[in-house]
Amino acid sequence: MSDNLKTIRELADEFKVSKQAVRKRLTDEFRANYVETVDRNGVETLVVTVTGYMLLKQHFSSDKDSEKVGSNVGGNTGNVDTTSDSKQTTDDSYVFKILEQQLAVKDKQIENKDSQISQMQNLLDQQQRLALQDKKLLEEYKAEIKELKSLNIPKQGSEKDDSIPKENSAENRVKNPQKKKWWHFGRRM
Numbered sequence: 001m002s003d004n005l006k007t008i009r010e011l012a013d014e015f016k017v018s019k020q021a022v023r024k025r026l027t028d029e030f031r032a033n034y035v036e037t038v039d040r041n042g043v044e045t046l047v048v049t050v051t052g053y054m055l056l057k058q059h060f061s062s063d064k065d066s067e068k069v070g071s072n073v074g075g076n077t078g079n080v081d082t083t084s085d086s087k088q089t090t091d092d093s094y095v096f097k098i099l100e101q102q103l104a105v106k107d108k109q110i111e112n113k114d115s116q117i118s119q120m121q122n123l124l125d126q127q128q129r130l131a132l133q134d135k136k137l138l139e140e141y142k143a144e145i146k147e148l149k150s151l152n153i154p155k156q157g158s159e160k161d162d163s164i165p166k167e168n169s170a171e172n173r174v175k176n177p178q179k180k181k182w183w184h185f186g187r188r189m
Helices: 008-015 021-024 028-034 050-070 082-152 160-161 171-176
Strands: 033-038 043-048
Touching: 008 021, 008 043, 008 050, 021 050, 028 033, 028 050, 043 160, 050 082
Parallel strands: none
Antiparallel strands: 033 043
């Protein structure tokens, strides 16, 4: 297997812990971000990426350091372990690199969201301007319709009233005699 990708067994051997302890640290969030599935000899194997490896290494090394501190509390050895200090600084630098990478990704995501928000704000402003224009046009059309209706209403005493035939006029009765209905047997009309 590649040096960059390590299996759970390899990690357990390296950190000198059980496989169960390693699996316990592989939460769903950790698996989503730092664990990949690789096909090895026809078997799918879980492997941890480099960044995940560094996080696990930091966790298990800090657990061992706390155990060492607890065991040295009663002792008067006074010896300082310089190798653990150098490991701690390299581990810290890896952690800082990882955190800086994550911070850079988050910054890009925030910039993307800011641009999306500004686009949405522009679209909202544009939509509001269009709605206002539509409202003004609608009011103008209503005013024009009122003007046209007022022009079409005939006024009393105008020529249009004279041209309308009156129902009771004698000429109208002669031209349009009323038709008699056949079911009025006994009545006269």
